[in-house]
Amino acid sequence: MASVDTTAVDSTNGRGAGAEIAVENPATGEVIAHVADLSADRVAELARRGRAAQPGWHALGFDGRARVMLAMRKWLLDNGDRVVATLVSETGKTLEDAWMIEQTYTAGALSFWAKNAERMLADESVAVATLAVKGKKLVTRCEPLGLVGIIGPWNYPIVNSFGDAIPALLAGNSVILKPSEFTPLTSLLMEEGLLECGMPADVFQVATGRGETGAALVDEVDMIMFTGSTATGKKVMARAAETLTPVALELGGKDPMIVLADADVERAANAAVYYSMLNGGQTCISIERVYVEGPIYEDFVQRVVDKVQAIRQGESTAPGTVEVGAMTTAAQLSIVEQHVADAVTKGARALTGGRRRAGKGHFFEPTVLVDVDHSMQAMTEETFGPTLPIMRVEDAEEAVRLANDSPYGLGAAIYTKDVERGQGLARRIEAGAVCVNDALLNYLAVELPMGGWKASGLGSRHGAGGIRKFTKQQSLLTTRFALKREPFMFPYKATTSKLLFKGLRLIYGRGKRGAR
Ligand code: NDP
Numbered sequence: 001m002a003s004v005d006t007t008a009v010d011s012t013n014g015r016g017a018g019a020e021i022a023v024e025n026p027a028t029g030e031v032i033a034h035v036a037d038l039s040a041d042r043v044a045e046l047a048r049r050g051r052a053a054q055p056g057w058h059a060l061g062f063d064g065r066a067r068v069m070l071a072m073r074k075w076l077l078d079n080g081d082r083v084v085a086t087l088v089s090e091t092g093k094t095l096e097d098a099w100m101i102e103q104t105y106t107a108g109a110l111s112f113w114a115k116n117a118e119r120m121l122a123d124e125s126v127a128v129a130t131l132a133v134k135g136k137k138l139v140t141r142c143e144p145l146g147l148v149g150i151i152g153p154w155n156y157p158i159v160n161s162f163g164d165a166i167p168a169l170l171a172g173n174s175v176i177l178k179p180s181e182f183t184p185l186t187s188l189l190m191e192e193g194l195l196e197c198g199m200p201a202d203v204f205q206v207a208t209g210r211g212e213t214g215a216a217l218v219d220e221v222d223m224i225m226f227t228g229s230t231a232t233g234k235k236v237m238a239r240a241a242e243t244l245t246p247v248a249l250e251l252g253g254k255d256p257m258i259v260l261a262d263a264d265v266e267r268a269a270n271a272a273v274y275y276s277m278l279n280g281g282q283t284c285i286s287i288e289r290v291y292v293e294g295p296i297y298e299d300f301v302q303r304v305v306d307k308v309q310a311i312r313q314g315e316s317t318a319p320g321t322v323e324v325g326a327m328t329t330a331a332q333l334s335i336v337e338q339h340v341a342d343a344v345t346k347g348a349r350a351l352t353g354g355r356r357r358a359g360k361g362h363f364f365e366p367t368v369l370v371d372v373d374h375s376m377q378a379m380t381e382e383t384f385g386p387t388l389p390i391m392r393v394e395d396a397e398e399a400v401r402l403a404n405d406s407p408y409g410l411g412a413a414i415y416t417k418d419v420e421r422g423q424g425l426a427r428r429i430e431a432g433a434v435c436v437n438d439a440l441l442n443y444l445a446v447e448l449p450m451g452g453w454k455a456s457g458l459g460s461r462h463g464a465g466g467i468r469k470f471t472k473q474q475s476l477l478t479t480r481f482a483l484k485r486e487p488f489m490f491p492y493k494a495t496t497s498k499l500l501f502k503g504l505r506l507i508y509g510r511g512k513r514g515a516r
Contacts, residue, residue, distance in 0.1 A: 018036060018037065018038075018039065018042070019036070019037035019039075020034040020035065020036060020037055021034065021035050021036075021037045021181050021184070021208065021209070021210065022034055023035060023090055023182070023183075023184060023185060024090075024182075025089045025090065025092065026090075026091065026092035026182075026326040026327065026328050026329065026361060026362045027092040027314070027315035027316075027325060027326040027360075027361040027362075027363075028315060028360055028361055029360050029361060032089050032090065032185075033185055035184045035185070035188070035208040036208050036209070037181075037208065037209045037210060037213065038207050038208060038209040038213045038216075039209075039213075039216075040212070040213075040216035040219075042207075043176070043207050043209075043213060043216040043217050043220055044216070044220055046176055046202075046205050046207055046220075047147060047176065047217075047220035047221065049201075049202040049205065050147045050174040050175070050176055050202055050203070050205055051146065051147050051174070052202065053174050053200055053201065053202035053203045054144070054146055054147060054172075054173060054174040054203070056200055057169075057172065057173075057174060057200055057203045058144055058172035058173075062117055062118035062121075062170070063118075065117075065169065065170050065172065066114040066115075066117065066118075066170065067198070068194065068197050068198050068199050069110050069113065069114045069166060069169065069170060069197075070110065070111070070114050071197035071198060072110055072193055072194055072197045072199075073106075073107050073110040073111060073114075075193045075196060075197050076103065076106060076107060076110070076193065077103070077107060079189075079193065080099070080103060082189070083098075083102075083103065083158075083186070083189060084098040084099055084102075084103065086185050086186050086189055087102055087157060087158065087186050088316055088325075089185070090157065090182070090183045090184075090185050090186065090328075091154065091155070091157065091182075091183055091325075091326075091328045092280070092315075092325045092326025092327065092328055092361065092362065093279055093280065093282075093316070093325045093326075093328075094316035094322055094323065094324070094325045095316045095317075095318070095319050096316075096319065096320075096323075097278065097279045097325065099319075101156065101159065101278075101279065102156060102157075102158040102159055103158075104444070105158075105159045105163065105443070105444055105446075106158050106159065106162065106163060106166075108444065108446060109163055109166050109446050110166055112446040112447065113166045113167045113170045113446070113467065114170065116467075117167065117170035117171065117467055120464045120467050120468065121142040121171060121467060121468065121471060123139050123140070123141045124139065124140050124141075125137070125138065125139055126138040126139065126140060131507060133477065135479075135481075136477050136478065136479055137476075137477070137478040137479075137480065138475070138476070138477055139475070139476040139478070140473055140474070140475050140476070141473070141474050141476060142171070142468060142471035142472070142473055142474075143471055143472050143473075143474055144171050144172035144173045144470065144471055144472075145171075145173055145222040145223045145470055145471060145472055146173060146174070146222040147173065147174050147175075147176065147220070147221045147222050148165075148168040148173045148174070148175050148176075148221060148222065148223050148224075148225065148470055149175075149176050149177075149178065149217040149218065149220065149221035149223070149224045149225070150164050150165055150168065150175060150176070150177045150178065150224075150225045150226075151177075151178045151214045151217065151218075151224065151225070151226045151227070151228065151236065152164075152177065152178070152179050152180060152187075152227050152228070153180055153227050153228045153229075154179075154180035154182040154183040154328050154329065155279065155282040155283060155284070155328065155384075156279070156283070157179060157180070157183040157185075157186035157187060158186055158190065160227045160250070160284075161177055161179050161187055161227070162177065162186075162187060162190045163461075164225045164227070164461060165177055165190075165204060167461075167466055167467040167470055168225065168470040169203065169204060170467065171467055171470040171471050172471075173222075173470055174202065174203045174204070174205075175203070175204050175205070176205050176206075176207050176217060176220075176221065177190075177204070177205070177206050177207070178206075178207045178208075178209065178213055178214045178217050179206065179208065180228075181208075181209065181210045181211075182328055182329055183328065184206070184208040187206045187208075188206050188208070190204075190206075191204055191205065191206045211232070214236070215235070215236075215239055218236055218239045218240050218243075218245065219239070219242075219243060221245065222245065222246075223245060223246045223247070223248075223469075223470065224236060224240055224245060224246070224247045224248070225247075225248050225250075225461075225469075225470075226247060226248070226249050226250070227249075227250040227251075227284075228250075228251070229251065229252050229382075230251040230252045230408075230455045230456070233249040233251045233457070233458075236249070237249065237458070246469075247458065247459075248457075248458060248459035248460075248461070248469055249457045249458040249459065250284070250451065250452065250456075250457045250460075250461060251284075251410075251452055251455060251456050251457045252284065252382040252384075252408060252410070252455070252456060253284050253285055253286075253288070253382060253408045253409075253410030253411060253452060253456050254288045254289065254380065254381065254382050254406050254407075254408045254410075255285050255286060255287055255288050255289075255408075255410055255411045255412055255413070255431070255439075256287075256288070256289050256290070256291060256399075256402070256403035256406075256412050256413075256429075257271070257272055257275075257287045257289070257290045257291070257412070257413040257414075257415065257439060258290075258291050258396070258399040258400070258403060258412070258413070258414045258415065258425070259272075259290060259291070259292045259293065259296065259300055259415045260293050260396055260399075260414070260415065260416040260418075260421075260422075261293040261294070261295040261296050262416055262417045262418060263296065263415035263416050263417065263437075264415070264417065264437075265296050265299050265300050265303060266303060267415070267437070268300065268415040269300055269303035269304045269307060270307065271287075271413070271415070271438070271439055272287055272290050272300075272304055272388060272390075273304055273307045273308055273311075273388065275287040275413070275439040275440050276288070276290075276386070276387070276388040277308070277311065277323065277324050277366055277386045277388070278440075279325075280324050280325050280326065280327055280328075280364075280385065280386050281336075281383070281384060281385045281386040281387060282327065282328060282332065282384050282385065283440070284410060285410055285411040285433070285439075285440050285442075285443060286384070286440075287388070287413065287439055287440075288382065288383055288387075288389075289372075289378075289379050289389050289390075289391065290388065290389070290390045290391065291391050291393045291398075291399040291402055291403065292390060292391070292392055292393065293392075293393060293394075293395060293396070293399070294392055294393070294394065297390075297392045300390070301351070301368070301370060301390055304368055304388065304390065305351050305352055305368055308352045308353075308366045308367075308368050308388070309352055311323045311324055311366045312324075313325070313357070313363060313365065313366065313386075314363070315361065324366055324386050326361050326362045326363050327362040327363065327364055327385060328362070329362065330362055332362075332384055332385065333356060333362045333363075333364055333385070335383065335384065335385070336364045336383055336384070336385030336386075336387060337355075337356055337364065338377070339376075339377045339378040339381065339383045339385075339387065340354055340355075340367055340369070340378065340387060342376055342377045342378065343369055343372055343376040343377070343378040343379075343389065344369075346373075346375055346376050347371055348369045348370065348371050348372045348376060348378070348389070349369070349370050349371050350367050350368070350369055351368045351369070351370055352365070352366060352367055352368045353365030353366050353367035353368070353386075353387075354367050364385050364386055364387075365386070366386045366387075366388075367386060367387045367388070368387075368388050368389075368390065369387060369388065369389040369390065370389075370390050370391075372389040372390070372391050373391065374402065374405060376389075379391070380405075380406065382408070396421075396425060400425055400428050400429065403429055403430075404428075404429065404430045406430075406454075407454055407455040408452070408454055408455050408456045409430045409431045409432060409452055409453030409454035409455070409456050410431060410432060410433070410452040410453075410456035410457070411431055411432065411433045411434065411435070411439070411440070411442070412426070412429045412431040412433075412434045412435075413434070413435045413436075413438065413439035413440075414426055414429075414434065414435070414436050414437075415436075415437055416436070416437070419436060419437070422436035422437065423436055430453055430454065431452075431453060431456075432449075432450065432451045432452045432453050432456065432457070432460065433448075433450055445462070446462050446463075446466075447462070447463060448462055448463055449461075449462050449463035449465055449466065450462045450463075450466075487500065488500060
């Protein structure tokens, strides 16, 4: 059975005695560890240490920093069983979700950023395009921000927390990570791993605590990378405005899947089930609602129901034994219950599941809902649980209209054999990422930007922008060969001024109005 070596997690971790938070295993309800609940003063102290450590870390250069991060990649796999056991114990997710998503993503991300950080942050020459600077050398360059604060959610304690620390650190910043109060143990393990891999002290620190600890962190850092709910993201942005601290926000979603009549129904059904129930449906880019064209609706629903009925649910203690684990928090379980109850009250039918499981742990049975519409919370609000509401639509136009009928715009998926048509429809979906004949996989492509539109976020992670956002840009203009005095400088003389005005008209004033 997977177990957590809680002795390996120093609950105070040098943070001093004080209030503590009990960490529970959501699949069993057992308390598995205690961590410090850091006050604002303690966060300020971590920030002082982080700032003091940053110049030395930056001075190591890209190669020195990459060496530590690549050592961390090996550490992650050498300590894979312990990392996965910790993840499973504090989230209730399955061993497969921990290995195949958290470990795969993180090993890939450590490789990608270690190999590409230097190129993505290298000085860039800018071609001169304006008359006023003809003959000058123009360069843009990146400088680390200093101290970056990362606030993460509980659903993927490595991917959505430590995952952002990787580019922030490789850019030369020190980092303070505030994990969710429900899942702090994995972040503490990452801190331990980095120290073993040669990371200088205080460059990467974990500030365990509740929401107040996160709020205090916002006041201390040079930039906040926040992943979590839209409601908390707004609070973080408002607080950051007080100190003009830049923020990047990765927020909630209500991702639609569209299945057109010509789709490979079996592939679409498998994808709908997997990508809605993966990680117990607690994925920001989970498939949260499906729109299916009439001619294949019955066939699609039947296949989905057969597959969901075959899902095994429970505590994940050995590989290959359960597909869906626990809900990580009791509060999230109540939201899922509420959305299903609201849908059923308004006329929906639950073809599978539809209720929380009796007994220990936070489990909601995998649930397929039909006869749904947009009057129901299950179709309009983020459910974040193992539910799959399916709606019949007349045609692709109706599907696109309903897909866009949402305050969110994180991801979407379209299934069709006509790939060109699928790509055309994808361009009309209001979402930061759209997959054709796939779903969610875009997240593992660290080379591809990922960020939400509308209420799903601000800015993005991954791609070149995913590391440049952890830097401040400097523009360098250099003049090598020049006159003692430029003609436009003081003192102004009538003849020179008139000549300059005439020159301006000659260069920019020719041709017809509106011509390029
Ligand atoms: P929350 O917004 O509740 O919490 C996120 C983090 O913010 C936690 O560490 C929380 O601490 C902290 N926090 C709470 N209040 C404050 C505050 N006032 N100031 C600063 N920090 C604060 O989100 P969840 O943890 O419930 O995560 C689920 C949400 O995350 C879903 O909406 C999901 O869609 C979204 N998400 C988005 C992703 C994306 O890439 N777009 C990826 C993954 C998840 P504590 O937990 O201790 O209260």
